[in-house]
Amino acid sequence: MTTQQRVKESVEPRETMLELENVGISFGGLRAVDGLGFKIRRSEVVGLIGPNGAGKTTVFNLITSIYRPTDGAIRWRGKEITGLPPYRIAEMGIRRTFQTIRLFSDMTVLENVAAGAHRQIRQRWWQGLLNTSTQQKEERELLERAHAVLERLDLAAVANELAVSLPYGAQRRVELARTLIAEPELVILDEPAAGLNDQESEELNATIRAIRDSGIAILLVEHDMNVVMNVTDHIVVINFGKKIAEGTPAEIRTNPQVIEAYLGQPDDDDEAQAPEEKRGVAI
Numbered sequence: 001m002t003t004q005q006r007v008k009e010s011v012e013p014r015e016t017m018l019e020l021e022n023v024g025i026s027f028g029g030l031r032a033v034d035g036l037g038f039k040i041r042r043s044e045v046v047g048l049i050g051p052n053g054a055g056k057t058t059v060f061n062l063i064t065s066i067y068r069p070t071d072g073a074i075r076w077r078g079k080e081i082t083g084l085p086p087y088r089i090a091e092m093g094i095r096r097t098f099q100t101i102r103l104f105s106d107m108t109v110l111e112n113v114a115a116g117a118h119r120q121i122r123q124r125w126w127q128g129l130l131n132t133s134t135q136q137k138e139e140r141e142l143l144e145r146a147h148a149v150l151e152r153l154d155l156a157a158v159a160n161e162l163a164v165s166l167p168y169g170a171q172r173r174v175e176l177a178r179t180l181i182a183e184p185e186l187v188i189l190d191e192p193a194a195g196l197n198d199q200e201s202e203e204l205n206a207t208i209r210a211i212r213d214s215g216i217a218i219l220l221v222e223h224d225m226n227v228v229m230n231v232t233d234h235i236v237v238i239n240f241g242k243k244i245a246e247g248t249p250a251e252i253r254t255n256p257q258v259i260e261a262y263l264g265q266p267d268d269d270d271e272a273q274a275p276e277e278k279r280g281v282a283i
């Protein structure tokens with residue numbers, strides 16, 4: 001790398017992958033997302049946080065085109081993608097996991113992960129009937145890729161077990177593996193730490209960092225502040241569908257509006273917390 005290139009890299013921010021501009025959606029009279037805008041750059045982990053019902057999952061459904069926004073624009077690498085069919089969004093390299101685990105219960109870990117690539121297989125229906133050499137080659141390549149992803153997420157030893165028989169933390173990793181096999185450029189994770197114990201949530205932090213460092217952008221909804229504060233580069237906070245704050249984890253942790261939004265809606269176990277812990281965002 002020349003000095004000129006090095007200077008350019010340090011001055012110019014990384015490429016913007018996803019951009020939401022003034023995005024909104026209503027369900028009947030309810031404004032679930034309202035005038036929302038933010039960006040996600042390459043190799044960046046953006047956290048989207050907010051109290052229950054704030055509109056976080058709805059934002060994911062807007063990005064993946066499950067819902068069509070009533071206002072605003074969603075752009076992928078500078079091109080408007082608002083309203084495209086969900087499969088087109090997936091083909092562009094945007095992959096997601098769901099708030100509740102969705103794995104095929106009759107499939108092994110390997111099969112569940114391989115299923116994540118089905119859109120990329122070039123095979124035609126008649127090739128399936130004839131079992132052509134193209135099909136055999138693609139199947140072989142798919143299995144090789146699935147094995148490589150399993151290695152990456154420490155799942156190789158359980159490749160042939162039924163996915164749903166694994167401990168919760170490993171099931172969450174299977175979901176992640178299923179997004180990675182599609183070689184995505186943006187991975188959207190809806191509460192990946194839900195149900196994980198402390199050790200599993202630490203391991204998740206390391207996994208998320210490794211995915212980011214491989215050049216993938218990540219958008220993360222998460223209530224577990226250990227994960228949010230330790231892996232995100234940038235945080236967007238929403239309440240009642242509107243952005244109320246945006247910044248680095250350090251800025252967000254001490255933002256009075258954010259603290260108020262969270263304290264306005266205490267957790268069930270809030271009583272058990274010491275008063276000084278209640279003042280921060282579960283720091």
Ligand SMILES: Nc1ncnc2c1ncn2[C@@H]1O[C@H](COP(=O)(O)OP(=O)(O)OP(=O)(O)O)[C@@H](O)[C@H]1O
Binds near residue numbers: 027032050055
């Ligand atoms: N399809 C829908 N039809 C009607 N209302 C909806 C629909 N989807 C979401 N909502 C409403 O929109 C609001 C935002 O919901 P959303 O699921 O996005 O919140 P969230 O931030 O993901 O909450 P949580 O932290 O509990 O997962 C809620 O009031 C919810 O009831």
Ligand SMILES: [Mg+2]
Binds near residue numbers: 056057058
């Ligand atoms: Mg949600």
